[in-house]
Amino acid sequence: MLRKLLIGTALASGLAFAAHAEDVKEVQMLHWWTSGGEAAALNVLKEDLSKEGYAWKDVPVAGGGGDAAMTALKAMVAAGNYPTASQMLGYTVLDYAAAGVMGDLTETAVKEGWDKSVPAALQKFSVYDGKWVAAPVNVHSVNWLWINKAVMDKIGGTEPKTFDDFVALLDKAKAAGVIPLALGGQNWQEATMFDSVVLSTGGPEFYKKAFNDLDEEALKSDTMKKSFDNLAKLVTYVDPNFSGRDWNLATAMVIKGDALVQVMGDWAKGEFNAAKKAPGTDFLCYRFPGTDGSVIYNSDMFGMFNVPDDRKAAQVALATATLSKSFQSAFNVVKGSVPARTDVPDTDFDACGKKGMADLKAANEGGTLFGSLAQGYGAPPAVANAYKDVVSKFVHGQIKTSDEAVTELVKAIDDAK
């Protein structure tokens, strides 16, 4: 039995190696998109590639918003078994590029005109040392409100334009006996909401200074204190059981009408879609009050690894397909995000999608497109996680005042830099 197994596996691997002589028509793809909607979206790419004759070797590792997948990736890279591509986020791409394990897609990028169509803010992460090392798949925006329309109608609310409007709206919901704000008490959700609060409280310049440039003056300013106070105010509208809740359960509360609003990235729209809810009639998407005109983004990227020559053709095919307009449209319609290139027609997108695309374009041109610190696009992971720690400790009461929060934030970020 044992012998057979060993010989069997040995033979299997032998066969795999035997095929090395010519081009390998196969892409190996590490990702954590395992849920129905995401997998369906990715399947579009798989189909596109199979039309060109490339087999898709799936390496899905779900869990912790990509944590488990990134651990697996680190192990694979340590072993020298690079996948053709891996789903990656922001600074991680740059870290791997600095370690010299990423491939070079510049040739393809030039041919396909990525320099022009991909927003510069994304190129900061997909281009390293002048070389294209990753293909951005989408752009998510985190400064959104997702509102149940029925509840909104019931309480007679209107779109809040300022933070104070927002608070007033939440008060109305509270008075009507609805949970005003649906929040999942996990540090990344809290911090994601805080990104929007900071942008709303301090404005675009302040956000950039504090959360992209990590400017100490900004971090310890009164504006930051005010932001924490605003966050504290928002948390008072949350139901008592929020701690530890998964984000999709929070979204479900809004979908079911148990809660009025959730502050969440546009992936929440996928949940509404999956529940067969339509924008405008069942739910509403507004920019977080006081952030209209700016976009806090994050983006999923396919990092392209330095694979052996016989696998390069497949990699180029994968990258080309990823950034093709047709895939960008088809994928992002399903995923809820917007395309990573600004020249994709918005015809297939719903109202929220169309607004998202327009906002992205405007923000890109107006210089108000900022990386989300909570999502790892504002600073490297060490800093981003230190930031999430502080926000979460503030929300859950380990840190008691906004003064203390600001001190801790400066200290933590300084420590992690």
Place this chain on the structure above:
Amino acid sequence: MSVVTTPVRQDIGGTGAKTLNRIVIYGLLALFALFYLMPLFVMLVTSFKTMDEIQNGNMLALPRAPTLEPWFKAWGETCVGLTCAGIKGYFWNSIKMVVPAVLISTLLGALNGYVLTKWRFRGHTLVFGLMLFACFIPFQSVLLPMATILGSLGRFGVTLQNATGFSFGLGNPTVNLVFVHVVYGLGFTTLFFRNYYEAFPTELIKAAQVDGASFFQIFRRIMLPNSMPIFVVTVIYQFTNIWNDFLFASAYAGTGDSMPMTVALNNVVNTSTGVVEYNVNMAAAMIAALPTLLVYVVAGRYFVRGLMAGAVKG
């Protein structure tokens, strides 16, 4: 020595309070049984409910309209990554990794225990102590260096492949996982067998030597046939640990083709986008846990006997 009979306990307690005593004892045992069964109960009832009922009903309530649909879906339809063929295919992946890993680590543990008790050399306690302490290393901290070594072995495998036409399985993800589990299972298997063989009569070994049996003949003909109880304990222990391992499996499994059950299950259960099909998740979890549950239920009685026969002796 292989047959351990259960001595009949003396009744403890006076005659008057006896009935009351028994009621209290049975009551406590039943209460704790409920405590232990509760999560299993939640999982089971959930797996037979429709999504509607899960979202609107109580988690402890029995299903109003029991359905097997989630089980069929988990087995044959649910999506693991981009492949939507259920988790059935990953069973074989796990088995072809777990079986060799359990057998090899158990056999090596038996040999080590044999050497460390019956063929002692100077420093044998140090060797054993070092191997035992290895049980305590946190696996997270070996993940990367081990990956590096596995990668080198894989490249050596390619070289071998080119030179001899045969890679000896080096670089194969399943072989890698077997290797890793054997290495990090050795501490415990050695501990189990050493403690068991410690009480194994040395005179038997002497007699066999006088009879002319060699080192391996003694092991095969005398030690192994008399090791059933501890064999059961070790196999159960190793089987459970290796079957349930996620860390190594996710890091070293390579592509979906060789992905073990736990990673597939994780990919089904641990997704947080889209409508979470709790009934399918629970059914998948139950299916994934069936082999280990079966092992515990079937071999449970031998497990206690095996523990008795050596693993916990002082």
Place this chain on the structure above:
Amino acid sequence: MAFLEIDGLKKRFGTVEILKGIDVDLEKGGFLVLVGPSGCGKSTLLNTIAGLETITEGEIRVDGRTINNLHPSKRDIAMVFQSYALYPNMTVAGNIAFGMEMRGVPAAERQKAIDKVAKVLQIGHLLQRKPSQLSGGQRQRVAMGRALVRDPKLFLFDEPLSNLDAKLRVDMRIEIKRLHATTGTTIVYVTHDQIEAMTLATKIAVMRDGEVQQFGTPAEIYNNPTNIFVADFMGSPAMNLVPVTIGGNGSGLSVVLQRDGREPISLPLANPPAGLSAFQGKPVIFGVRPEALTDPEGAERNASNIATADCHIEVIEPAGSDTFAVTNLGGKAVVARLRADAKIQPGTVTPLAFNLTKAVFFDPATENRIL
């Protein structure tokens, strides 16, 4: 040349010396018993003969051939263990034949050998059973069968009777003696039981702390112990060892025994050992076996040196065949062996006869016999 010769054998574990230079030999067909308290090294010595433990120094020869470096199976020995060491997973037949199987003896031949041994030991009906289904005595027989079937040059027995009850032990002892008598094999036998040693042996080696204290025939050991240890260890009830002083009256020597509250007894010695005169006026240990201390009527008729003294009898132990009387001399309880029908009462003062021909004396400093 003796059949089994052990020369200057030493064994060390690290710095601990377990055997400190053993010199023993045994003629062909002899029966050597290694006896001593636990931890004396007797089992280790047996194991080195078997090859189960290596030796640090010295030489072991069997039939003129040095076997120091031979594997146990090549030494042409058979061994019976204290726990019998029957393989629990094999049948009785399997146990007996295992050694032959290991040597590659064909199955038919093995069967023949099994049958032959089974007949000798009357265990034919047990052959298909597992050891766990046998009684203690049956296991003992099977263990002997396993040894016998090899027809070895040398039999080694490691306390084979210590796990049996008293009656069975006597039976098996006789059986072993008969086996030795009929087969004429050479046997080395380890025991801590001095009766087994006395009854079975042609040669006894009394051991203590890794050294042979005395090596000789049972009679030599019993009658002429070389030191206090051997004197005390061999014999049951043990030899009376009493601190005395040697008194002198002109040419002759005498033994002066203290008694509580009463005058000392002085026993004149007719033929004292030559060395004893040097101890005149000094304390020595006086050894006299219980059977050399009797009522005057029971005293040995032809003993040349009998002295009688009044003793205060404290306890009487009628043992059926004999009666033991306990008195107190020199601060120690001293046992006298009387006839079963001796008329004697505890608490009385009775004359006892000391057979001084059989008395021995030890130097309290060296504990060695004064010769």
Place this chain on the structure above:
Amino acid sequence: MSTVAETSMTLTPEHETRPSASVRSRLQDALPKIVLAPSFAATIVFVYGFILWTIYLSFTNSKTFPSYAITGPRAYQRLWRWTFESDPPSSWYTSITNMGIFGFLYIFICLALGLFLAILLDQKIRGEGMLRPIYLYPMALSFIVTGVAWKWFLDPGLGLEQTLHQWGWTSFHFDWIKNKDFVIYTVVIAGVWQASGFIMAMFLAGLRGIDGEIMKAAQIDGATTFQLYRRIVIPLLRPVFLSAFIVLAHLAIKSYDLVVALTSGGPGGSAWLPSNFMYEYTFKRNEMAVGSASAVIMLMTITAIIVPYLYSELREKPR
């Protein structure tokens, strides 16, 4: 966890060679060591080698990937500083205090409950064959499987609290899993649920191994049931306590997935254990040096607890 037998029976001590032995028989002599060698070598390389590697990394400036230039004990300085940051608690402070609470309660309750159940099961219980696997099975399941069920059960909005409210006990309150000060105790509950059955099996085996005559003798001496267990049985179970302690200590140290599956780290990271800290810093925060340093501290703590025990158990007793 057995002690070394009184007389260590050495069949072939290494310090003696047999001068006239042939190559073949010398090979035979070395065979036991040859058999042990691969396992031992694997342990040395893949455990101790990796420990050394980890120690080395903790003195470098390794971030996302290992870097091999020694830069000093900065990682330890940070850990040391964090050790005393209790207001607001640093993640490291939370991790080590949690380890103390969790380690103590988990080991203590598992031992107590395991022993208690074993004693109950040892009273000639009808249906023991059915109860035993019920107590044992949690050990068979990975926490990926049972974490969800536990999470639901402990969630005040879904589980026990809601159920009791529906049954009419509306004043019942149980929201530990949502509370930063109590979340670690829910980890203890789930951990105890998982391991206590296994410990029960060990104690049951121990109880079954006790000579029935000792129990009879004690009863004749007039010992009450309680006295019987406290004075006679429990002292006799000492070796089982020690083995169970080793098993539990090793499980406690490796309780990583328990925390993640049950609490995702807890409110504000309040459920972290050192293993979570280590994983977070090594893999998520790309501060490999700090992660390695925390692993080294963990190993040192384990060493301080386990090695004296191993030493006292394994030390060769004088003959």
